[in-house]
Amino acid sequence: MRADAQRNRDRIVEVARQVFREQGYDAPLDLIAKQAGVGPGTLYRHFPTRDDLIDAVMQAWVDHVQDTADKALTHEGAPRDRLLNWFEEYVRLISVHKGGPAKITGAMGDESSPIRSKCEVLQAASGRVLDELRAEGAVRDDVTPLQVARLVGGVATVADTSDLELATVRPMLEVIADGLLT
Amino acid sequence: MRADAQRNRDRIVEVARQVFREQGYDAPLDLIAKQAGVGPGTLYRHFPTRDDLIDAVMQAWVDHVQDTADKALTHEGAPRDRLLNWFEEYVRLISVHKGGPAKITGAMGDESSPIRSKCEVLQAASGRVLDELRAEGAVRDDVTPLQVARLVGGVATVADTSDLELATVRPMLEVIADGLLT
DNA sequence: TGCTAAACGGAGACAGTCTCCGTATTGTCG
């Protein structure tokens, strides 16, 4: 890629991250282009669809997901607490941006989604936590990580659109956790 | 209301129902106006926001909800089956239109939502089923009907955006049911 | 330095939302 192209691309992603955080994923793309000092054409050449841009913005977030999962694995305590803890982290992780839960959870299991790679990272992280608990025989094994992701993602989606506090969400996560524990 | 106004209003709702079913809740309102043979201004005067129109469209659906809840109450069998049965009906009910689950579940608990009345009907129906099971001591009582609605609504939302079959959804509903049963 | 492939950018086509206001219709009252 030519140096100027790379520069512009980077600038667009940087601006997009900021704008998405402030205005949500529906922010006008032309606005992002303008703030990045490029024409709309340039933005659309680099990122043909909104999802492609979101995908790029999320790259940094991926590392964060890994970290959080790592930490969850080192937690002590009863399986129920560890599971709940992870669920809360999970909700937090996918709720970094307004509309994030719906976008991520909707893309889950969709082979052709532009943000699929990000979903896989998340699913893998979730799988690690779940596997550990399963190894202890604490979690039923007829439920797939994808299903768990959708259950928790569903709650996060509702919480996001209804502007619920994490404290309000917790009882719902408890129900899911109790349904999963053996 | 003047007779012609009533006529137009009815026509708009009728057309909207059809268009929403075919194209989802995002269908252009100007298109609905045109198909109803009125100007956009007329549509917007009757229904200032999209939600107001959706609310009107859903009026017939309300009766359907009541019926379904009534039927669910007469079901025989183990509490788990009855609960699951109701959950499936619930998902079906709010999934009549594309985007329905998100819209309805998002409005749940929001005092000022234009479709609030519809949510209340749904919540009341759900409450009746839940109360019956609670009376038998089959369901834990530290979970509110609103929370249950959000849990199941969350699953329905994911199913809707990911185009999942009801069969795929069932295992997730089982987790919720198991988490709710004593 | 000159050349060419790559990249730019912005004008503008298109689509959807929503309003304003001149025009038309209704229903009432003398």
Add this chain to the structure above:
DNA sequence: CGACAATACGGAGACTGTCTCCGTTTAGCA
């Protein structure tokens, strides 16, 4: 019946966001 408010209509057009096309510019190589 006829006229006159009050009510309602409707569509032009302003506005916003998406996305493309293509003439112009620039990077990087020979």
